[in-house]
Amino acid sequence: MGQHSDKARETLLDAAEELFALHGIDAVSNRRITEHAGTANHSAIAYHFGDRDELLRALLSRHRGEMGKRRLDLIATLPDDAGVRDILACMILPWIEYLASRPMPSWHARFLFQVRSVPSVAEVLESSLTANPEVEALIHRMQAALDHVPPEVVRGRALILGPMVLGVCASYEGQIQNGERIPNWRGVGYFFIDSCSGMLTAPVTHPEDFITFPEGPYLL
The missing domain is CATH 1.10.357 (Tetracycline Repressor; domain 2)
Structure with missing residues (x-):
């Protein structure tokens, strides 16, 4: 994975952790995470992590x-x-x-x-x-x-x-x-x-x- 892709992944993790912490896990959509991360690509979660469970696993193992x-x-x-x-x-x-x-x-x-x-x-x-x-x-x-x-x-x-x-x-x-x-x-x-x-x-x-x-x- 390239440096740009690594940075994009970390930005998504940062955004997800903050939103989950403030609003709860089930109240935050993937779209909201990508918007908070500053990307217009609303499929970025699927691209970098696959699904919501894999995003959570990445956060937990970070x-x-x-x-x-x-x-x-x-x-x-x-x-x-x-x-x-x-x-x-x-x-x-x-x-x-x-x-x-x-x-x-x-x-x-x-x-x-x-x-x-x-x-x-x-x-x-x-x-x-x-x-x-x-x-x-x-x-x-x-x-x-x-x-x-x-x-x-x-x-x-x-x-x-x-x-x-x-x-x-x-x-x-x-x-x-x-x-x-x-x-x-x-x-x-x-x-x-x-x-x-x-x-x-x-x-x-x-x-x-x-x-x-x-x-x-x-x-x-």
Whole structure:
């Protein structure tokens, strides 16, 4: 793909992420995306991505390589007996650092918040989170470190934490854009690590009285 085509593709991704973040996934048409991107070619989405699902997959996988590299660097420093907090740092910090690196205004957290709230794109989100051996390995290490907590409780807590973390990040991203917050994503990341660690390791007072959840993404 040529340089011009690459730039056109990135412009479409930028436009789509912003519109999806502000208006929701199902409320934004391909035509609206192309117009927001400044192109008169209303078939540009089909040309560059094929269909809406492939556009969403491209957005979800965007810059995953740099996040994956950072995660590998963190994993390399983990001791064999790493605790929950250190494992969480490997899962959370690469994403938080990516949000911190985005140019202003950024839309990524709000885009992901919209994605998670729309059943029609749930399958796209699920497929974007699979086949990641580093994350899978971290999840197994997390489960081993939480062997004192019933697996069903661990999963239920993780499925609560995911939307919570994403919702806070989406709100924080909007507050930064509106001038209501001075950006401190690093502080946000460590707040999440401490908070999630506390919830995951909390004692279980009623082992047979927990909420069950359908399958879903682990944390983020």
